Amino acid sequence: MTADAVHHLVRQPGPEGAALLWDSEEFTTEDLHDRSVRIAAALAGLAGRPVAVRVPPGPDRYAALLGVLRAGAHVVWFDTGAAGERARMILDDVRPAAVLTAGPPDALVAWYAGHTGTAPLDVTELPAAAAPDQEVRPDDWAYIAHTSGSTGRPKGVPQTHAALAQFGRWFADAFGLAPGVRVAQWVHPEHDPAICETFAALFSGATLCPVPPKIRAHPARLLDWLAETQVDVLQTVPSFARELARASDGRPQPVRRLVLMGEAISPDLVGALHAGSPDIELYNLYGPTETIAATWHRIPRGAAGPVPVGRAIPGREVLLLDDADREADEGEMVVRSPYVTPGYLRGGREGPAFRPVPGCGPGPWYRTGDRGRRRPDGLLEFRGRHDAQVKIQGHRIELAEVEAVLDGHSSVAECTVLAARNDDGLVTSLMAYVVSREEEPPQRQWRASVRQRFGDVRLPIRFRIVPGALPRTATGKVDGRRLTESRGEPVL
Structure with a gap:
């Protein structure tokens, strides 16, 4: 059965627009199809296996995604920016059967080739070839995303063709994607919203507009690009949307629909965006990687108080x-859905996060670790985390993973990492409390170790030296309250 094979759902756009706009050039679905067939032919025999895609933005990148799926394999998508130790961990964890590149291999690809003997495959050098589609079932994996793991290693989260197809079609319908509509592809490839917005655009016949890497992180330049490209829909994180609002200098935002995800949204940000852009539509999209997403909410003008995460997306129930x-009325948000991940790459659905809910019917279930409150009108509000996992600048990070990096340095006797929040409740930085083995703590080396692990994810981290030992409670846990209340040594 191939009804929900993701690559079969890609539509030929109408006369109003192309499938892809890159570097002022339009590419049709047929252009992507022709390139993807060559790639699928080169991947013959790899059905059911992971294939890494590390191809720069442009038609070859999106043809590579289609080619992997056409071959019956599943995608592990990497950006082409600076890669840290975390990217190596992911490659070592997944062990892709092939790594797709465009041009000479970079340091990460060369490392993997030397580590495993898997030669990279340059998608720009492939000969023309025929490749019949591999049979794909709805429950076959389409991609593997990675979240920050509590053990200090990233966790692989696979999703199926059925899940990506259902979510992509819903996304396109909910946010008005259709032929003639232009959709920015802003999210980093390492994060699953990137593959979701990509295929939602391709399913609907909208035009996908990848944001050039050189302007992606520069709010003023991005605003100019969005206006020049006539983008209609942008998905980004609230912290970056705030930067866009500040950079607009009183001008309306150049998009019609702004989808905010990955962080809590403050009322003052909503007010600023609505006031500066009278015609803009704002949406809040919430949910863990394990369910792709869980809830959504169109944010009305004039609403006061906390911004809710809304109601369950079709195909999901949230208790x-x-x-x-x-x-x-308040408690942990637990999602029941046929689109819950088949389980982590290591461990499946054996962990407590997938534990069934007694008396509430069959699952699968996913326990998010997020607290929520149900308002009298039925809308859900996000009320924080149960554990030490945080969202910072749109990235989902386990504080334990940062701690593991620091604990691995020979100069660190012990440490703990806490999140600093602003008045809106958003995590703005991380504070590492460190007991150092050296009289002159090598904070630059610590910072370099964190950067090496997380690559392009620039974690704003500061260090405070704790003399002797970390304070602990009667149960032996680190006493975070005493740490935050004590002055200690100067912040570094």
Whole structure:
């Protein structure tokens, strides 16, 4: 059965627009198809196996995604920016059967080739070839995303063709994607919203407009590009949307629909965006990688108070459970859906996050670790995390992973990492409390170790030296309250 094979759902756009706009040149679905067939032919025999895509933006990147799926393999998507140790961990964890590049291999690809003997495949050098589509079932994997792991290593989260197809079609319908509509592809490839917005655009016949890497992180230049490219829909994180609002200098935002995800949204940001852009539509999209997303909400003008995460996306049910697994008006947000991940790459659905909910029917279930509150109008509000996982600048980070990096340095006797939040409740930086083995703590080396692990994810981290030992509670846990209340040594 191939009804939900993602690559079969890609539509030929109408006369109003192309499938892809890159470097002022338009590419049709047929252009992508022709390139993807060559790639699929080169991947013959790899059905059911992971294939890494590390191709720069442009038609070859999106043809590579289609080619992997056409071959019956599943995608592990990497950006082509600076790669840290985390990227190596992901490659070592997944062990892709092939790595697709465009041009000479970079340091990450060369490392993997030397590490495993897997030669990279340059998609720009492939001969013309025929490649019949590999049979794909709805429950076959389409991609593997990675989240920050509590053990200090990233966790692989696969999703199926059925899940990506259902979400992509919903996304296109919910946010008005159709022929003639232009959709920015802003999200980093390492994060699953990137593959979702990509295929939502391709499913709907809209025109996908990848944001050039040189302007992606520069708000003023991005605003100019969005206006020049006549983009209609942009998905980004609230912290960057705030930078766009500041850089607009009183001009309306150049997009019609702004989808905000990955972080809590403050009321003052909503007010600023609505005031500066009378015609803009704002949306809040919430959910973990394990379910792709869970809820959504169109943010009305003039609404006061906390911005809700809204109602369940079709195909998902969201319950609030107290500590005894009873439904409550406030509690942990737990998602029931056929689109819950098949399980982590290492461990499947054996962990407590997938534990069934007694008396609430069959699953699969996913326990998000997020707390929520149900308002009288039925809308859900996000109320923080149960554990030490945070969202910072749109990236989902386990504080334990940062701690693992620092603990691995020979100069660190022990450490703990806490999140600093602003008045809106958004995580703005990380504070590492470190007991150093050296009289002159090598904070530059610590910072370099964190950068090496996370690559392009620039974590704003500061260090405070704690003399002797970290304070602990009677149960032996690090006492975060005493750490934050004490002055300690100067912040570095």
